Amino acid sequence: MSYTNSHYSEDEEAALWVARHMNNMVDVIEFKEWLDGSPGRRERFDALWATCMEDAVTQGLQLTAAQEWPWWDETSPYSAKERQSTFWNRTGLFGAVAASLVAILTFAWPYLHPEGQVFTTAAGQTREVVLADGSTVILNGASRISAQISDEQRNITLEAGEALFDVTHDPARPFTVIAAEGRATVLGTRFDLALNNKSLDLEVERGKVRLEPLDYADRAVVVTASHRASLMDSYVSQPLAIEKATATSWEDGWLEAQNMSLGEIIPRLQRWTDRQIRVEDAGLLTIPAAGRFRLSDPDLVLESLGTLYHFKVTKRDNAFVLSKQ
Incomplete structure (x- = not known):
């Protein structure tokens, strides 16, 4: 079954394919045939897809869908399988969802982020x-x-x-x-x-x-x-x-500290906590440290470092305060 309509523009067709990908309803072979069917389609699809990944656009699409079709919302009592079945079986619903997405992407997209x-x-x-x-x-x-x-x-x-x-x-x-x-x-x-x-x-x-x-x-x-x-x-x-990549260990949730000072570790750890990490004595920043630490628990990492390198960690308001023992 073909989902491509000759009356749609290239931008509209790209938006329709984005809608299908967002709902995991893609015929991979047909999608590849569409991409290969005309120059520039891959670039057009990638640009629209990247736009849809932005927080503001995604939230807007989800809100619109939840208001118009309650069964669409993942928090609804419908299971994922039921939502998918409903999506396919309700007459015209795919067209309505896709049409909304087409309108948002093809008309609003150029204005969403004029600076990128x-x-x-x-x-x-x-x-x-x-x-x-x-x-x-x-x-x-x-x-x-x-x-x-x-x-x-x-x-x-x-x-x-x-x-x-x-x-x-x-x-x-x-x-x-x-x-x-x-x-x-x-x-x-x-x-x-x-x-x-x-x-x-x-x-x-x-x-x-x-x-x-x-x-x-x-x-x-x-x-x-x-x-x-x-x-x-x-x-x-x-x-x-470098013998192995350490800077990218955060991708797996780890901090690999090799010949780092505490001053180098703090900004890397700060990216994983809403609490500010404050150092009362600048001399602590030069302490050399090494080890492998789980970034998902900054509290435990700081406590461990404090124990190993003899400084005190105090929770104060919305901050971790590091000071000499």
């Missing part, structure tokens, strides 16, 4: 998103990126926190990430970029990344696979070889 897409996470939350060019980004906790993807350029801004980028290869459109005072430029690679206090830390898992201060292109350093480098005070450190 925005993706965020709360403390302790990780999130994987697909950008309009097919690149994927996994955001660590308390992180935020904005993305501007066009036919000529791919510009990302890491506004807070940390993100793991897996970049689709495209020599005609370099992939650029700006964070604080630095810029990382790649063609196709996998790398982690983190804002840690005054340092911009880069770890390259695959490919090459050019790291440079925004105002000093002549200070750029090319960081190759299995190397890390940091940018601070407008200078990039010399890349250091």
